[in-house]
Structure formats: C-alpha cells, structure tokens
Amino acid sequence: MSISPLKQAIRKLKTEQRKWATVGQRTPKQVNLWFKWLSPGLFVKRWLLISATGLVLTFLGLAIWVKLTPVNRLLELISQLLQAISNYVPSYISGPLALILGIFLLLWGQSRTVGSITEAFPEGDGELVDRLLAHRRLHRGPKIAAIGGGTGLSTLLRGLKQYSANITAIVTVADDGGSSGRLREEIGVLPPGDIRNCVAALADEEKLLTELFQYRFEAGDGLTGHSFGNLFLTAMTEVMGGDFEKAIAASSKVLAIRGKVLPATLSDVRLWAELDDGRLIEGESRITEAGGKIRHLGCLPANPPALPAALQAIEEADYIVIGPGSLYTSVIPNLLVPEIKEALMKVKVPRIYVCNIMTQPGETEGYTVANHIEAIERICGQGLIDAVLAQRLPPSPYALKRYAQENCHPVFLDREDVVKLGYRIILANVMEEDPNTGKVRHHPQRLARVLLRWYSEK
Missing domain, CATH: 3.40.50.10680 (CofD-like domains)
Incomplete structure (x- = not known):
C-alpha cells in the first residue's frame, strides 16, 4: 500500500528534527569545551597572549632588519582595504563577522592542536582541558x-x-600479623600492609589497583596467604637497597598517586x-x-x-x-x-x-x-x-x-x-x-x- 505524500512529509520532518536535535546536542558541548580553555588558573591564556605578541614582534623586527622601512605603506594598504570593505558591507556587520571568524579560527586551531596532544594520552582519561582543570584545582x-x-x-x-x-x-608500622607479619619475620622488612592500602587508595586507578594489591595467592609454596601489594613493596625495598622510604616513594611514583605515603x-x-x-x-x-x-x-x-x-x-x-x-x-x-x-x-x-x-x-x-x-x-x-x-x-x-x-x-x-x-x-x-x-x-x-x-x- 502506498504511503500518502502527507505522511512522507511528516516522516521527513521528524527525521530532520532528530538530526538537528543531535547536532544541537553536540554543538553546545564542543563550544563549552572551547570556552573551558578560558577558565582562570589553567595558565594557558597568558602563554597564548605572549606567543601572539612574540609572533607580531618577530615579523616587525624582521621587517626593520631587512630595511622594509615602508611599514607605514603596508598599514595604509590595510587601512584602504578595510575602508573599501566597509563601503560595500556596513561596519556593524563586517566588524562582528570578522570578530566571530577570528575567535572561531583561534579556538578551532587551539582545539585541533590540543586534540593532537591528547592522542598521546591513554584513552578513557577524559578531555585534556578537564584533566588540566582538575590538576590545578587539586594542587591548590x-x-x-x-x-x-x-x-x-x-x-x-x-x-x-x-x-x-x-x-x-x-x-x-607496628603490624605483625598475617602477610605483613610473615614478611617482617622472614625477610626483615617493615610491615607493608597498611602502607599498601594507603598507596592503593591514593592512586588514580584506585579500583583496579586495589583489586590487584589486595589479591592474595591461594597456592604456591611460600606464596599462600601473601598479598600481591605486600610482595610488590617488599621487592621494591630490595631494589632500593633495603631503604623502605625510597621504596614507598618509588612505588608511589610508578603508580602516580595523589599525595605521599610515609611510615x-x-x-x-x-x-x-x-x-x-x-x-x-x-x-x-x-x-x-x-x-x-x-x-x-x-x-x-x-x-x-x-x-x-x-x-x-x-x-x-x-x-x-x-x-x-x-x-x-x-x-x-x-x-x-x-x-x-x-x-x-x-x-x-x-x-x-x-x-x-x-x-x-x-x-x-x-x-x-x-x-x-x-x-x-x-x-x-x-x-x-x-x-x-x-x-x-x-x-x-x-x-x-x-x-x-x-x-x-x-x-x-x-x-x-x-x-x-x-x-x-x-x-x-x-x-x-x-x-x-x-x-x-x-x-x-x-x-x-x-x-x-x-x-x-x-
């Protein structure tokens, strides 16, 4: 049975509405992402301004160095060009258009640059700007x-x-029971159990790391009952020449924890x-x-x-x-x-x-x-x-x-x-x-x- 033209038109209209709704959902998110780079405390805007100033001074210095003295003529040419544009397009239209285009190109170029940098980071860590904002906030x-x-x-x-x-x-470091107590008696290291829990708690990948550090071996001669985290810290102590403090610091660095853990x-x-x-x-x-x-x-x-x-x-x-x-x-x-x-x-x-x-x-x-x-x-x-x-x-x-x-x-x-x-x-x-x-x-x-x-x- 054929579909009436009216129904076809209604279906097409609904399809277009869904398409524009999807675009509308994406666009504000992208725009919001751009404007996050203008947030205070990121130390980005000041360096962009310094870079732009340096670029202008570089070209100006080069022009003076090669004795391109008619810089005024170049300025006059630009002035005449702007005057000609304003004769055909009113300033209240051409000005905002140029301003919007400039801001768009600036943000677009910046986002593409940052996008290229972000590709070097592991997936699933969120947008780079969000990580920078969180980094600045946490370190303040x-x-x-x-x-x-x-x-x-x-x-x-x-x-x-x-x-x-x-x-x-x-x-x-007074623990003397369980896996920590055994390692303390057999190897002579300070009990790593409480240290292990704190290192795992301060790690970014806390859930995965906690599961890994809390994993206890259920088989193996001498391994039964030991947790992986305790063995990890014990091994790191041996690598650091028996220095427990350095072992904790090295482990914290490897695991990228927020803060420090000290005995x-x-x-x-x-x-x-x-x-x-x-x-x-x-x-x-x-x-x-x-x-x-x-x-x-x-x-x-x-x-x-x-x-x-x-x-x-x-x-x-x-x-x-x-x-x-x-x-x-x-x-x-x-x-x-x-x-x-x-x-x-x-x-x-x-x-x-x-x-x-x-x-x-x-x-x-x-x-x-x-x-x-x-x-x-x-x-x-x-x-x-x-x-x-x-x-x-x-x-x-x-x-x-x-x-x-x-x-x-x-x-x-x-x-x-x-x-x-x-x-x-x-x-x-x-x-x-x-x-x-x-x-x-x-x-x-x-x-x-x-x-x-x-x-x-x-």
Whole structure:
C-alpha cells in the first residue's frame, strides 16, 4: 500500500528534527569545551597572549632588519582595504563577522592542536582541558596530614584525594600479623600492609589497583596467604637497597598517586599492652586476641625516632586529621613516636579526630566517644586535637543485630563529657552500610566533604 505524500512529509520532518536535535546536542558541548580553555588558573591564556605578541614582534623586527622601512605603506594598504570593505558591507556587520571568524579560527586551531596532544594520552582519561582543570584545582587544595593506619585511613584517603593532591598519609608500622607479619619475620622488612592500602587508595586507578594489591595467592609454596601489594613493596625495598622510604616513594611514583605515603618511623616497632588484669601482651595481633581491657600501651623500642619527612609534613600542614581506625593498634601507635606527638602539639592548625562508628572487641568494648579521647590523652597527653567528628545516625536494626553477635555496638556520644574535656563536637552522617551484609564503615566522600567543610569554616 502506498504511503500518502502527507505522511512522507511528516516522516521527513521528524527525521530532520532528530538530526538537528543531535547536532544541537553536540554543538553546545564542543563550544563549552572551547570556552573551558578560558577558565582562570589553567595558565594557558597568558602563554597564548605572549606567543601572539612574540609572533607580531618577530615579523616587525624582521621587517626593520631587512630595511622594509615602508611599514607605514603596508598599514595604509590595510587601512584602504578595510575602508573599501566597509563601503560595500556596513561596519556593524563586517566588524562582528570578522570578530566571530577570528575567535572561531583561534579556538578551532587551539582545539585541533590540543586534540593532537591528547592522542598521546591513554584513552578513557577524559578531555585534556578537564584533566588540566582538575590538576590545578587539586594542587591548590590544602596541605593535609592524615595520621592512622588500617582500613580506616585508606577509606579517609579515598575521599580526601577528590579535594586535594597535597595529602600526606603518616602510617603506623607496628603490624605483625598475617602477610605483613610473615614478611617482617622472614625477610626483615617493615610491615607493608597498611602502607599498601594507603598507596592503593591514593592512586588514580584506585579500583583496579586495589583489586590487584589486595589479591592474595591461594597456592604456591611460600606464596599462600601473601598479598600481591605486600610482595610488590617488599621487592621494591630490595631494589632500593633495603631503604623502605625510597621504596614507598618509588612505588608511589610508578603508580602516580595523589599525595605521599610515609611510615611514622623506620624503626622495627613492636607494640605491648598492659591489661587491667595485670597481663602484659606483646605484639599488635596478640593484643586484640587477648580479650582484656587495655590500661596502657607502649612500644619497643620505647622512643623510636620519627621519619624526618613525616615531621616536615606535620609542620607544613594546613589541616591535620587523626583516624579513623582501630584506636590502640592503628591510631595511637603513631602517637607513641615522641617527635610526632610533640610536632602535633606545636602546630597551630585545625586538628580533628575522627571517632570510630562501632566499638571493637579486644580494644574498645563499651567505649564512648569521650572514652576514645581519654585513651589518647592517657597515653599521649593532652593538646593533640581540637575537635572530634562523630557519627550522627545509628546503623539499621539489621546491622545492629549482626554486630551484637560479635559484641560490637555503636560508639555512644556522651556530649557533656566530651565538652567537659574541652573539645568541639562535629556531628554528621558519614556512614555507609552494606544492605546485604550489614557491615558499616565511613563513607569516603561524605567523610571528606564534612572534614573539608569544617576546615573551610576554621
């Protein structure tokens, strides 16, 4: 059956509308991309202007050098040409046309030049101008020193790296369990586990790198149980002649991380804890397994020297974040290094402690927020922090039931006791909960957003 001319016309009209709609969607995006190059802080416009000025001066100098003295005649010729054009095309038309054409050619030439440069970069990284804008923004971010260890610190770093590239993670090296403990005993390297987590968290390709670094070998004589990241850092230490600090720096450079990761000390530190029942437990992994209430915590050697770069990072920081993480085995071990503790007391910048969401068996059973702060003060002294960040909302009933089976409960905020201790309280919903397992942890982006908002207010 034949289609009527009217229907054919309607179909053709719809096809043209779709075509122009597609063009309309592409054109603003391209124009927007051009104008991004005019954004402040890219250091592009000034160099374009300098280049254009240099080009004009080059031709002018060449003309004078070869004694092309009738430069005035050339200017007169250009003037006459412009006058002739204005006689045929009014200036209010020819002027804007020439201006638009000039801007179009400038932007088009620039975009084609940048396009050629972009082809040399890996695919999927976005437009070059967007990467430059992000690079400038991140490198203008505040200098942040984040102190801790375990999964808590790596979670924090995942969020902070979206706001600043000037991050220094100062990490405990007291771990003596699992793969890190085996490498520590068998090869004599400092435990790489917490360092590995932080390096992966600060990498651009975080998801892939985390999967790679966390991969654990399930077969192989001597390999079973080891993570690839731990072996990578151990091998890099050997390549660097046994220098753990250089090994971390080299690994960070290879992986192009945002910021730096530093051990709190290069000493072979081992933790010990005195429990309320009088027992003396040695070894980070054995402290939590002992199942007692910790009265005091220390380390061997008693006064390990701090890494100079870590002290410098604290002294130059605009903002210091302590935690989150296991109170006695991730956070406080960094503060047992006397020089780090003294540096934290001397600085006059905002210092905040991120309290855990849940209590931990063998470490903080029954602890409130004030109890966490009192433990830090009891072991490390007063004046280390200015404020504490606590979770506002409790986990779901499902999560509470799951954690109760492990004798874990939400850390209660005893507001009056915290205020009596002289600390400001920041309450925020910085938690994320896995709906399947009920596991809770700090949400990297929410946590970083709240921390940076408080910093900007301070």
